[in-house]
Amino acid sequence: MSIHLNLLVIYSHHPEKSVSFYKNLGLEFNLEKHGNGPEHYACELGNLVFEIYPLLGETVDRAMRIGFNITNLDEVIEKIRSINGLIITEPTINPWGSRAVIQDPDGHKVELIENRD
Template sequence: MPIEAPSLNLVVLRARDPGSLAAFYKALGFEFQIERHGSGPEHLASTTGGSVFEIYPKGSESLDTSAVRLGFRVPSISTVLSDLGTTVDMISRPSKSDWGTRCVIRDPEGHKIELLET
């Protein structure tokens, strides 16, 4: 029996302002809903393509996810950048690569986000 390759099914980010961070990712096409699991904290969750993307409030603990780098395939980088407006923290401008057009931006909580248009 062939072994099935692993696939990513969950990404969790911590944020000082989860609502603001969700608004940023909404420009990439994510739709969030409020969730709570058991006695855990209320958070925002988006399910797409079989994966769950969650944004939790950053509590008093020292959990910091700002070193995390995420990559998203998007239909149009120019549309995403336009939807985000003038507040985009651009690390590298859109340019052609072997994988398609790509750029790297930073979200409001400091996470580096690679956008790839194929």
């Protein structure tokens, strides 16, 4: 059996602010609308579609953690600092590479790993 994650959707009180935040990681989004559904933002990462939908009148689920492998951790951390973003865990070396944890505007923890070659 072969199984792959192909869709990840997060909900945001301020989708434009979240899109701006994730663009600092190097992601590119398109504005989309399907049928009668709400406008939302979508980013294709290989076979995975990462979407940010508007959240109306509900609480954001902050228990979920999102993770990205990136090639430029130090540069991304500096971009997050420049926008006064929250860095939960500073970059440290571990068996997977250099790792940091940041927080997006809605409180989702985002794990960043730069793999060691």
